[in-house]
Amino acid sequence: MELSLSNSSSLRFPQNDFLPRHNRSTLGPFHTFSIKKLASKSISICRPLIWRRPPLVRLNAQTATESNASGDKHGDDDFIVEDVPHLTHFLPDLPSYTNPLKKSQAYAVVKKTFVSPEDMVAKEIIVQKDSPRGIHFRRAGPREKVFFTPEEVRACIVTCGGLCPGINTVIREIVCGLKNMYGVDDVLGIQGGYSGFYSKNTLNLTTKVVNDIHKRGGTFLQTSRGGHDTKKIVDNIQDRGINQVYIIGGDGTQKGAAAIYKEVEKRGIKVAVAGIPKTIDNDIAVIDKSFGFDTAVEEAQRAINAAHVEAESVQNGVGIVKLMGRYSGFIAMLATLGNRDVDCCLIPESPFYLEGPGGLYEYVEQQLKENRHVLIVLAEGAGQEYVAQSMQAFQEKDASGNRLLLDVGLWLTQQIKDHFTNERKMTINMKYIDPTYMIRAIPSNASDNIYCTLLAQSAVHGAMAGFTGFTVGPVNSRHAYIPINRVTETTNTVNMTGRMWARLLASTNQPSFVNHQTLRERVDKNTIDAINNMKINST
Ligand SMILES: Nc1ncnc2c1ncn2[C@@H]1O[C@H](COP(=O)(O)OP(=O)(O)O)[C@@H](O)[C@H]1O
Numbered sequence: 001m002e003l004s005l006s007n008s009s010s011l012r013f014p015q016n017d018f019l020p021r022h023n024r025s026t027l028g029p030f031h032t033f034s035i036k037k038l039a040s041k042s043i044s045i046c047r048p049l050i051w052r053r054p055p056l057v058r059l060n061a062q063t064a065t066e067s068n069a070s071g072d073k074h075g076d077d078d079f080i081v082e083d084v085p086h087l088t089h090f091l092p093d094l095p096s097y098t099n100p101l102k103k104s105q106a107y108a109v110v111k112k113t114f115v116s117p118e119d120m121v122a123k124e125i126i127v128q129k130d131s132p133r134g135i136h137f138r139r140a141g142p143r144e145k146v147f148f149t150p151e152e153v154r155a156c157i158v159t160c161g162g163l164c165p166g167i168n169t170v171i172r173e174i175v176c177g178l179k180n181m182y183g184v185d186d187v188l189g190i191q192g193g194y195s196g197f198y199s200k201n202t203l204n205l206t207t208k209v210v211n212d213i214h215k216r217g218g219t220f221l222q223t224s225r226g227g228h229d230t231k232k233i234v235d236n237i238q239d240r241g242i243n244q245v246y247i248i249g250g251d252g253t254q255k256g257a258a259a260i261y262k263e264v265e266k267r268g269i270k271v272a273v274a275g276i277p278k279t280i281d282n283d284i285a286v287i288d289k290s291f292g293f294d295t296a297v298e299e300a301q302r303a304i305n306a307a308h309v310e311a312e313s314v315q316n317g318v319g320i321v322k323l324m325g326r327y328s329g330f331i332a333m334l335a336t337l338g339n340r341d342v343d344c345c346l347i348p349e350s351p352f353y354l355e356g357p358g359g360l361y362e363y364v365e366q367q368l369k370e371n372r373h374v375l376i377v378l379a380e381g382a383g384q385e386y387v388a389q390s391m392q393a394f395q396e397k398d399a400s401g402n403r404l405l406l407d408v409g410l411w412l413t414q415q416i417k418d419h420f421t422n423e424r425k426m427t428i429n430m431k432y433i434d435p436t437y438m439i440r441a442i443p444s445n446a447s448d449n450i451y452c453t454l455l456a457q458s459a460v461h462g463a464m465a466g467f468t469g470f471t472v473g474p475v476n477s478r479h480a481y482i483p484i485n486r487v488t489e490t491t492n493t494v495n496m497t498g499r500m501w502a503r504l505l506a507s508t509n510q511p512s513f514v515n516h517q518t519l520r521e522r523v524d525k526n527t528i529d530a531i532n533n534m535k536i537n538s539t
């Protein structure tokens, strides 16, 4: 297949919205291409795909000519697309069909029913006049051509890992999206996570069966950790004649989905693999936010408010609330920022200390003196090293290999009690609330429901259009198809040198627990990491 530039120098993507197998890189994890190498003539591309475009000349708004009197050019910049695989990469002769949405009464009102093959979503939304165009992902949404007829589709849905508000909404909207937009009737529910693939039982998911599941928390299909066996799963997919696999889960699940996609490609079978990112911790890279997160932050307010009422209603009240967040403190940070009564927020990314000047004890005492109460919000992954030291515990793991956390909430309450009773000879009133599972075992709120619907529909559009090995999610508010590896290679954590954490520090007035030198080193390290990442991305 050839890609060509028209006379006007605009990039022409292949009309069928994908690149064939021989054009994909076997080296890199993604199909990355930028536009510069397409400079003057049609070229066949070979992996890794680095397309560059000629120096971009911005059109002058008044004259609409290619040259710009002020010499205002972008220069030698790249427009990089990290593309997702397509079934035709390994099945080049697959027939395509007109998308039935064209005839849909509901979508007939849409001015532009189908997403253009040229539509891309920019990874970086903040740019400077002369900065490179940077990385882009393919925009999610319905395509003009689909690669499945409704009758041939046999889809399945599986949910893995921990719970999160909204999983049932995603399940519901995949089933309803397949039926109502594409006329697909055959959808199987795999029960109990990846290991459910080895079981004989599946559920037939009809729009009637899933009609009101979004009103319930948890997952209608049940979930599990561990037990992923790629070959056995793909054997089962083949045996059951499944050709679309929708996998809802977090970072571990998405790694499993990538392995399934690779095995499917190796076997050369027509199976589209779509990942829908799920995690209450909001630790999935690239996407703006994971579904259910807002619902969980909202629910956390009830625990924080209760702890506040308890603490301020007594002398020397100390309220402590422990929230989820294994490696990422987003729930604790946002719940604190949204509340305004919290005096101190402790998260895994920000090491803290108890004793001495600038330590937690000093700050708690100061708050007790000034306000007669203090309110602390704690992410479960914070201070794990202290707890491990004091309990001399050894590391245990769950079935998926995730480190099992020690209870930092109980540990901290005990430490504070001991310190004030024994060292400071003060009577304090400790009120500890641990709502851990309560904030995730609830149905999603209205705005998360809408978000879940968009995710599910984007996944359905992508699979029907023949894309595979992708995760769907919003990037700068626009839904995109992201190569699965892209979301599993790093974890999203709170940026300690970013403005949001500074906002939190400004709102609580808590100590930052870092001296200037440490902070400087962290900033330097972040800069070095960023440079190294750029090097990796550009090789
Ligand atoms: N590296 C991996 N390769 C394949 N499967 C994995 C991998 N990591 C985790 N999994 C599987 O993904 C599922 C969910 O993983 P887990 O870490 O428990 O939750 P989450 O996906 O929410 O992070 C489990 O069944 C686990 O076996």
Ligand SMILES: O=P(O)(O)OC[C@H]1O[C@](O)(COP(=O)(O)O)[C@@H](O)[C@@H]1O
Pocket (backbone or CB within 6 Å): 160, 161, 162, 163, 225, 250, 251, 278, 279, 280, 281, 324, 325, 326, 380, 398, 405, 440
């Ligand atoms: O359900 P479990 O196994 O007790 O897991 C609890 C953990 O799950 C989490 O909710 C994250 O789960 P995921 O990795 O499945 O997204 C953490 O916040 C928490 O530490």
Ligand SMILES: [Mg+2]
Pocket (backbone or CB within 6 Å): 161, 250, 251, 252, 279
């Ligand atoms: Mg996880």
